[in-house]
Amino acid sequence: MSIFRRKSIFFIPIHLTGWALLTVAIMLAIYQFVVIERLSHSVSDTLINWFFRLIIIGAFYSMIGFAFSREE
Amino acid sequence: MNQTEDFEKKLLGIIKPEPKVEHSRFLKLPILNAQKSASLGVWLIAAPLFILACICMKILFTHQGSVWISFFETLAKLDDSGWGWFYGPMIILVFPVIAFVLNLLSIIRFQYNREQKDLMVTVRLKWGNIIILLLSTLILAAFMSYIFTENIHTN
Numbered sequence: 048m049s050i051f052r053r054k055s056i057f058f059i060p061i062h063l064t065g066w067a068l069l070t071v072a073i074m075l076a077i078y079q080f081v082v083i084e085r086l087s088h089s090v091s092d093t094l095i096n097w098f099f100r101l102i103i104i105g106a107f108y109s110m111i112g113f114a115f116s117r118e119e
Numbered sequence: 120m121n122q123t124e125d126f127e128k129k130l131l132g133i134i135k136p137e138p139k140v141e142h143s144r145f146l147k148l149p150i151l152n153a154q155k156s157a158s159l160g161v162w163l164i165a166a167p168l169f170i171l172a173c174i175c176m177k178i179l180f181t182h183q184g185s186v187w188i189s190f191f192e193t194l195a196k197l198d199d200s201g202w203g204w205f206y207g208p209m210i211i212l213v214f215p216v217i218a219f220v221l222n223l224l225s226i227i228r229f230q231y232n233r234e235q236k237d238l239m240v241t242v243r244l245k246w247g248n249i250i251i252l253l254l255s256t257l258i259l260a261a262f263m264s265y266i267f268t269e270n271i272h273t274n
Contacts, residue, residue: 056157110217
């Protein structure tokens with residue numbers, strides 16, 4: 048079953064399930080941004096912490112993408 | 120007419136060439152796709168590399184401490200924070216291990232010769248995968264050294 052297509056280092060959804068997963072990942076990233084923004088003291092503080100969590104979300108998303116993608 | 124018969128006889132006399140299938144014995148297939156493994160490897164080592172980059176920037180701008188000591192301090196802080204005991208080792212140990220294994224499996228190929236009983240291992244020179252392998256080894260070595268130095272107590 049392939050629900051993603053790899054383009055460079057990114058996994059692009061080609062199936063509804065993939066789009067649902069991408070939406071969840073984006074929603075989680077936005078939620079993390081709001082949480083960090085509430086606790087941080089400056090813009091750089093927000094961005095550094097948010098970027099770190101964004102990488103982790105991206106890593107988990109890419110792991111799913113790796114497992115359910117096809118090579119062209 | 121005679122010429123046609125001769126030609127037909129010649130055609131019938133031709134030996135059908137048999138394709139040599141010897142090369143198929145040496146067909147070596149990689150276990151995983153190299154480019155796909157490299158793309159996941161980039162994501163997996165990005166988080167620990169980001170921590171290292173932050174530490175380097177801190178030292179560069181404050182001129183205090185060393186990379187090694189700051190790295191250890193960061194890991195110790197991560198251990199003490201709320202969910203740090205879970206996502207600290209996951210980012211610095213589990214992610215690089217996965218990246219290492221995936222990229223290793225994508226560049227090495229095995230070939231077993233049953234007659235001579237020897238196993239040949241060949242490495243494909245895919246530089247992207249090799250760089251990820253080296254970086255994940257570096258991260259793992261740093262984390263292992265932290266584990267050993269942190270848990271050795273002298274009485």
